[in-house]
Structure formats: C-alpha cells, structure tokens
Amino acid sequence: xxxxxxxxxxxxxxxxxxxxxxxxxxxxxxxxxxxxxxxxxxxxxxxxxxxxxxxxxxxxxxxxxxxxxxxxxxxxxx
Amino acid sequence: xxxxxxxxxxxxxxxxxxxxxxxxxxxxxxxxxxxxxxxxxxxxxxxxxxxxxxxxxxxxxxxxxxxxxxxxxxxxxxxxxxxxxxxxxxxxxxxxxxxxxxxxxxxxxxxxxxxxxxxxxxxxxxxxxxxxxxxxxxxxxxxxxxxxxxxxxxxxxxxxxxxxxxxxxxxxxxxxxxxxxxxxxxxxxxxxxxxxxxxxxxxxxxxxxxxxxxxxxxxxxxxxxxxxxxxxxxxxxxxxxxxxxxxxxxxxxxxxxxxxxxxxxxxxxxxxxxxxxxxxxxxxxxxxxxxxxxxxxxxxxxxxxxxxxxxxxxxxxxxxxxxxxxxxxxxxxxxxxxxxxxxxxxxxxxxxxxxxxxxxxxxxxxxxxxxxxxxxxxxxxxxxxxxxxxxxxxxxxxxxxxxxxxxxxxxxxxxxxxxxxxxxxxxxxxxxxxxxxxxxxxxxxxxxxxxxxxxxxx
Numbered sequence: 001x002x003x004x005x006x007x008x009x010x011x012x013x014x015x016x017x018x019x020x021x022x023x024x025x026x027x028x029x030x031x032x033x034x035x036x037x038x039x040x041x042x043x044x045x046x047x048x049x050x051x052x053x054x055x056x057x058x059x060x061x062x063x064x065x066x067x068x069x070x071x072x073x074x075x076x077x078x
Numbered sequence: 079x080x081x082x083x084x085x086x087x088x089x090x091x092x093x094x095x096x097x098x099x100x101x102x103x104x105x106x107x108x109x110x111x112x113x114x115x116x117x118x119x120x121x122x123x124x125x126x127x128x129x130x131x132x133x134x135x136x137x138x139x140x141x142x143x144x145x146x147x148x149x150x151x152x153x154x155x156x157x158x159x160x161x162x163x164x165x166x167x168x169x170x171x172x173x174x175x176x177x178x179x180x181x182x183x184x185x186x187x188x189x190x191x192x193x194x195x196x197x198x199x200x201x202x203x204x205x206x207x208x209x210x211x212x213x214x215x216x217x218x219x220x221x222x223x224x225x226x227x228x229x230x231x232x233x234x235x236x237x238x239x240x241x242x243x244x245x246x247x248x249x250x251x252x253x254x255x256x257x258x259x260x261x262x263x264x265x266x267x268x269x270x271x272x273x274x275x276x277x278x279x280x281x282x283x284x285x286x287x288x289x290x291x292x293x294x295x296x297x298x299x300x301x302x303x304x305x306x307x308x309x310x311x312x313x314x315x316x317x318x319x320x321x322x323x324x325x326x327x328x329x330x331x332x333x334x335x336x337x338x339x340x341x342x343x344x345x346x347x348x349x350x351x352x353x354x355x356x357x358x359x360x361x362x363x364x365x366x367x368x369x370x371x372x373x374x375x376x377x378x379x380x381x382x383x384x385x386x387x388x389x390x391x392x393x394x395x396x397x398x399x400x401x402x403x404x405x406x407x408x409x410x411x412x413x414x415x416x417x418x419x420x421x422x423x424x425x426x427x428x429x430x431x432x433x434x435x436x437x438x439x440x441x442x443x444x445x446x447x448x449x450x451x452x453x454x455x456x457x458x459x460x461x462x463x464x465x466x467x468x469x470x471x472x473x474x475x476x477x478x479x480x481x482x483x484x485x486x487x488x489x490x491x492x493x494x495x496x497x498x499x500x501x502x503x504x505x506x507x508x509x510x511x512x513x514x515x516x517x518x519x520x521x522x523x524x525x526x527x528x529x530x531x532x533x534x535x536x
Contacts (some may be wrong), residue, residue, distance in 0.1 A: 010430060041458075042458045043460065043462040067113065067459065
C-alpha cells in the first residue's frame with residue numbers, strides 16, 4: 001500500500017504558508033520525515049502538518065483550502 | 079411591525095437573534111454552511127437555506143449568495159450578528175441596495191467608525207478624549223518620530239485598517255521603534271492592502287471599559303458601561319456590568335461622551351464605544367466603536383432589564399426608541415464568562431468534538447446563551463465560542479458566588495472547555511477584590527495555567 005500523509009486534526013487544509021506565497025511542497029517533491037507539507041486551521045488556530053514518513057509526493061488528495069477530517073489522507077507518497 | 083428576518087451568522091448569536099425575532103413575532107430565515115446543517119439555529123428558525131461549503135470565505139462571507147438566499151425566501155431584513163460581515167460597510171450597502179432592511183447602522187457610519195483615524199477625528203470634533211497618538215496615517219519612521227515626541231514610550235503601533243487587536247506591536251525605546259515601524263507597515267500592507275499605521279501612547283494600568291448605546295437615527299441613549307479587563311491575547315474572557323472601578327461622576331462623564339459621539343454620526347441600532355480607563359489618573363480615552371451587537375451584550379441586559387437585540391431590531395425596522403435616558407436604571411451586578419472549546423492547561427489549544435452529556439446550570443439569576451445540545455458536533459471551521467454563562471445578583475460579591483455555584487452545576491462532556499479557568503478566576507483574591515487591569519490575566523496564566531486541567535471531556 002502506498003504511503004500517505006494524514007491530517008493530524010480536523011479543519012481547513014492549506015498548502016501555502018500564506019495566500020501570496022508558493023506551496024510548501026508540490027507534486028514530485030521529495031519530503032523527509034518532519035517536513036512541513038501544509039497547515040490545518042482549527043477554530044482559527046493554525047497547525048503545521050508534518051510528513052510522518054519520507055518519500056516523494058505522488059499526488060495531493062485534497063485541494064488547497066479543502067475541509068478535512070482528522071486522519072484523512074492529504075497526499076500520497078512513492 | 080412585520081418583517082422576515084434573515085440571520086447572516088451562526089453559533090450562539092444566531093440562536094440569540096432568532097429568540098429575539100420570535101418574541102417580536104417575526105419570521106426567521108437561517109443561512110448555514112454545509113458544516114452547520116445540524117446547528118441549533120437551523121433547528122429553531124422557521125426556514126433554513128444552505129449557502130455553501132464549510133469555509134466561511136465560501137459561505138458566511140459570500141455577500142451575493144446571502145442576498146440570493148434572502149431573495150429566494152422572501153426575507154425582508156438581514157441581521158448580521160457579530161463577526162463575519164457585521165462590520166462590512168459594503169455588505170450593509172448591498173443589503174440596502176437589494177431593497178432589504180439592514181439591522182445595523184448605515185454603511186457610511188460603519189465606514190467612519192471602522193477607520194480608527196476617522197473615528198478619532200469624529201471623537202475630537204465632539205470633545206471626546208482619545209489616547210495621545212498620531213493624527214493621521216503613519217507609514218514611515220520619519221513620520222513616526224514626531225508622534226512619539228508627543229506620546230513618549232512605551233508606544234503602541236497598530237495597523238490603521240486592522241481590528242480585534244491584530245498586528246499590534248509595542249515599542250519601549252527608539253531602537254524598538256526603528257525595528258517595528260517598517261515591519262508593522264509591511265505586514266499591514268500584506269494583510270489589509272493598506273500599509274497605514276496608527277501610533278498611540280500605551281497606558282500601563284489600563285482597564286477596558288465600554289459603553290452600550292442604542293440609537294434610532296435621531297435619538298441616542300446609553301445603557302451604562304461594561305468592564306472587560308480580563309483578556310487573553312486581547313480577547314475578552316470575563317466581562318462585568320457595571321465596572322467597579324468607576325466613580326459615579328466618571329461614569330456619568332463617560333456615558334455622556336459615548337452618547338455625544340453616537341449622536342454625531344446619527345447612529346441607528348445597537349453599538350458599543352470602547353475606552354481605556356487609566357486606573358491611576360481616572361482619565362478615560364475613547365479607542366474605537368463597534369457598530370454591531372457584541373458578544374457580551376447580555377450583562378447589560380441583566381443590569382438594565384432592556385432586551386438589546388429586540389430593541390436593535392425594532393429601531394432598525396423603523397420604530398423610534400421606546401425609552402428615554404431617564405428610563406434606564408442600573409440594578410445589581412452581572413458577570414459573563416465565555417465558554418470556549420479550548421484547553422486552558424494546553425495553551426488554550428482549541429479542540430472541536432461531539433458533545434456528550436450536557437448539564438446546563440439554572441436557578442435564580444442564571445442565564446446560559448449557547449448553541450450546544452447533547453449529541454451536537456462542534457465543527458472545526460469557526461471560532462471556539464460554545465456559549466456564555468451569565469449571572470446577575472444584587473451586588474458584585476454575590477454575583478461572583480452565584481457564578482461559582484453555576485459553574486459547579488455546568489457539565490459539558492466531549493471536549494475541553496474554559497470552565498476550569500473561570501472556576502479558578504471566581505476563587506481568586508485579586509478577581510474577587512476587582513484588582514486587575516488588561517494585562518492581569520496573562521500574567522496570572524503564566525503561573526496558574528498548568529493547574530487548569532482536570533475535568534476534560536470523555
């Protein structure tokens with residue numbers, strides 16, 4: 001089974017640190033364990049989403065600013 | 079009086095507005111996002127309309143979609159509550175342009191009072207004191223220096239277009255000023271599209287007092303003051319009415335100044351003028367006006383007996399104020415505490431969840447304004463306010479005892495709440511003696527926050 005990055009919290013997922021900045025990671029990028037791949041906003045507070053495993057991002061499974069559940073896969077890794 | 083009222087908000091304030099509307103015999107339409115289909119306001123309203131996905135930018139902040147919902151349901155008036163679009167002058171204008179009644183002051187009054195510099199000029203014009211600071215927008219260090227010669231250090235640097243304490247910095251000497259002014263201007267430009275700053279003297283022993291007013295576009299009355307000095311990160315945590323810090327002549331002068339300023343802008347609806355009160359010199363300074371109903375409005379209702387939301391709706395639907403100033407009397411003391419889905423023992427980390435057992439306090443002088451019910455899942459997409467516990471009693475010591483008693487009855491299972499914080503505050507000697515300023519709670523939390531764990535939900 002492919003490796004995945006899961007959302008640690010329920011909330012709104014952001015791929016960028018700020019609206020006018022580039023995404024933390026793009027498809028095809030290598031990630032190391034602990035790398036920040038996005039933010040989840042929970043009740044107006046922002047939390048970093050860190051990769052739990054290393055690999056290469058195959059695809060993001062949710063869009064920027066999508067509503068996500070805790071444990072929901074955000075990206076798949078090779 | 080007849081109207082069909084659309085509530086362009088959610089959570090506890092939507093419930094509060096529906097209650098007022100029903101008591102006035104009005105029909106109600108509740109809009110809701112996809113994440114809010116189960117909320118209490120949807121259950122209580124006569125009709126409900128889904129307006130988009132969970133994210134507020136795609137639902138509660140979508141002017142066009144909300145106006146379409148009004149059209150499709152035949153709503154004739156829009157109540158914005160607080161937050162979201164409540165102080166958006168463009169929304170107020172759009173509501174009126176669509177031929178609907180806006181439950182609030184005109185777009186122009188919102189625009190004027192929403193700009194700190196313009197509001198300050200309006201205050202000066204009617205002789206209301208403001209904190210010494212910049213007379214216009216400051217963008218550079220060269221413009222900031224002469225202002226600081228007037229105010230001295232420490233000086234506060236704010237974004238002129240900001241609100242709710244966002245982006246405030248404090249410079250304690252020239253080196254800090256040189257570092258912070260360019261930084262603040264850059265951040266303001268990025269956040270608000272306007273790099274204009276506003277500088278003012280920092281009052282170190284300050285209490286936050288605010289005056290509730292009601293206007294019908296011609297007459298304005300005040301309903302005395304609230305004190306909201308207990309704050310964390312500039313968010314109010316515990317509010318009282320009246321303020322125990324004010325002497326009677328100060329209270330009268332303060333409330334008179336609020337009425338003068340609201341009259342100057344032909345204010346219609348409910349509004350609040352916020353002031354800093356210097357506990358040492360007894361001076362008060364106008365800071366800003368909130369052109370909407372506020373979270374803490376119930377404590378004013380408890381000490382005056384006036385239903386502010388009903389009166390706000392009445393005047394905005396075109397009635398004249400039903401009260402003169404002499405009709406408004408202060409009786410007893412009221413306290414409100416905010417119950418947030420946050421864990422005070424873990425840095426106030428917010429945590430959504432599903433409400434299990436819910437035991438709501440009752441008995442004399444107790445009011446619980448909330449959106450909770452057992453089985454309700456609090457969504458993660460909005461702010462963490464679950465509700466407010468409000469008490470009234472004949473005097474302040476009795477009100478604190480009653481608050482502690484009511485907090486003891488309150489059980490909210492399923493997520494952490496700020497209940498433990500309020501229990502500890504109600505027992506604290508400084509709180510009981512009223513010895514605090516706007517920085518007291520943060521200092522207190524540095525020493526006490528770790529012990530606020532305990533009854534976290536299951």
